[in-house]
Every structure is written in C-alpha cells, then in structure tokens.
Amino acid sequence: MTKKVKVIIIAIIVLFIISSFCILRNTDNNKRETNITSGLVLEKTENGKKPLIVLQTIEGEKDALKKISLIVDDKNQWNSIEKGKYYYVTFYEKTNGEKVLQEAQLNEMLGKMIYEKALVKDEENEDKAQENEEKKKYVAIYPSTDKLDTSELTELDKFNTDIDGDGKEEAIDLYTAAQRDSKGEIGWDDGQKWFLLVRDEDTEYVLFDEYVQLGTIKFWTCTSKDEYHILTLQDGSSVFKLCDYTYDKEKGSFIKKEIFNPEFLNVIYGSFIS
Ligand SMILES: [Ca+2]
Numbered sequence: 001m002t003k004k005v006k007v008i009i010i011a012i013i014v015l016f017i018i019s020s021f022c023i024l025r026n027t028d029n030n031k032r033e034t035n036i037t038s039g040l041v042l043e044k045t046e047n048g049k050k051p052l053i054v055l056q057t058i059e060g061e062k063d064a065l066k067k068i069s070l071i072v073d074d075k076n077q078w079n080s081i082e083k084g085k086y087y088y089v090t091f092y093e094k095t096n097g098e099k100v101l102q103e104a105q106l107n108e109m110l111g112k113m114i115y116e117k118a119l120v121k122d123e124e125n126e127d128k129a130q131e132n133e134e135k136k137k138y139v140a141i142y143p144s145t146d147k148l149d150t151s152e153l154t155e156l157d158k159f160n161t162d163i164d165g166d167g168k169e170e171a172i173d174l175y176t177a178a179q180r181d182s183k184g185e186i187g188w189d190d191g192q193k194w195f196l197l198v199r200d201e202d203t204e205y206v207l208f209d210e211y212v213q214l215g216t217i218k219f220w221t222c223t224s225k226d227e228y229h230i231l232t233l234q235d236g237s238s239v240f241k242l243c244d245y246t247y248d249k250e251k252g253s254f255i256k257k258e259i260f261n262p263e264f265l266n267v268i269y270g271s272f273i274s
Helices: 003-031 075-080 108-136
Strands: 036-046 051-058 064-071 086-093 100-106 136-143 156-160 169-175 191-199 202-211 213-223 229-238 241-248 253-262
Touching: 036 064, 064 100, 075 100, 086 108, 108 136, 108 202, 136 202, 156 213, 169 213, 191 213, 191 229, 202 229, 202 253
Parallel strands: none
Antiparallel strands: 036 051, 036 086, 051 064, 086 100, 136 253, 156 169, 169 191, 191 202, 213 229, 229 241, 241 253
C-alpha cells in the first residue's frame, strides 16, 4: 500500500466518523420535543450571556398567566422580535432546563383574544372574591346554650315586642359592664363591654357581646314587609358600624348583616342637637 492510498483510507475513515456524528446529532435534535405556545413578549434582554426574551403565556385549564424565558440563538430572529407584541412560538428544552426558541410568528389577533379571555377570568375571580367578602358579612346567631348572667351588668334600655310572631313578647335588652353610682350616674371608663340580648322565658340570643372602646351602642327595632329587624349603631372616634339583625322564623335564628363598617375610620365631626 502506497503512502497516498493510506492517506485516502484515513481521510475516508475520518469523513465517515464526522458524518456519522452529524447524523447522530441530527437524530438527537429530531428527538427533541418541540413545544408550541403563544404569548406576549414582555422583555427582550441581552444583559446575560445569552440574548433572551421573556414571554407571558396562558397555560392550563384555569388560564393561569405564566412567564417563560426563551434563549434566542438566531441573530436575525433576535432582531425581528419586538417587545410588546404577541407571537406564536415553538421552542425546545435542553437537559439543563434552558428553553431555546425555534420559530416565532407574529400573531396579534390570537394573542389579544387569549388575553381578553384571561382578563375576563380575572374579573370573574374578583367577583367571586367580592361575593365571599359579602358572605363574610352575614353571621347566623342561634339561641345560646347557657344564659348570660346579667346580675352584675347595668341595664341601659329594654323593649318588649313579639319578634317571632308566636303571640308572646320577647325582650330586647341593652346592657353595659359600667356601673351606676349611688346617684344613678354611670361611671364610664374609656372602654367597657356591651351586650344586646333578645330573650323570652326559654330562649336567649346574644346579638352583641363586645368590648367597646370610646363609643356607645344604640338599637332600633322595626318591621319592613314581613321581616322583623333589630338595628344597632356603634359609634366612636374610629368606629361607625351599622348592623341589621333579621329574624329567620324557619331556622329560629337571627341573621346579622354588617351594613356599614369602614376600615381605618377617623370621624372628623358628628352633628348634635342643642
Ligand atoms: Ca314571640
């Protein structure tokens, strides 16, 4: 074998190895799973070592908003992608978790449709949250198992009326823990416990049992159509709370509804009649 033939054989072997490697690599590339998604380009950055785009996509049944980062290897592709636009994209994931962009196609219309849908979902979720918040304002009050000992309390007001429509009157009683002195004057502290009870011989409901700081409680009873209402107003320098208690004949309970009780309240002025 001449030297020339040897060189040709070695060259053929080297070529064979290189082409085999290329074929194998292509096969490997073909095996890579291509993912398809669409979304809004939120960011385009070259700050890191690799140019990448951050895409906001909508995924899953719940249409959750997600962000994915895609490395853009192709220079022309990088130049053509615009921030703030919607694209259809295909990408693959490397074993190290990096996602690499393959194709990107502008798709404004579809993007907008998807995002509008997601916004509607968001609003629906907000509505549900509001509904739950509304529900929180309703509390059912059932008869107490033990009767409250009122012997040490000061009765401030009492009114008898037939709330449940059984022909017998119930008593609505307002108490405070502050005590009267020998002259009948109440020794108000900065704060004290207040109670509002509804009771007949057998049953007692505690509508109000709270410590009231620098404030008072008033109550009203009224009817509206077939409903019986007891309204309470708690006022003070940082509270102005209006509650409505309606009697539910079927369940034998009161339903308390908080009508007005703003947060972080600072009362600036309250009128008075002189
Ligand atoms: Ca009654």
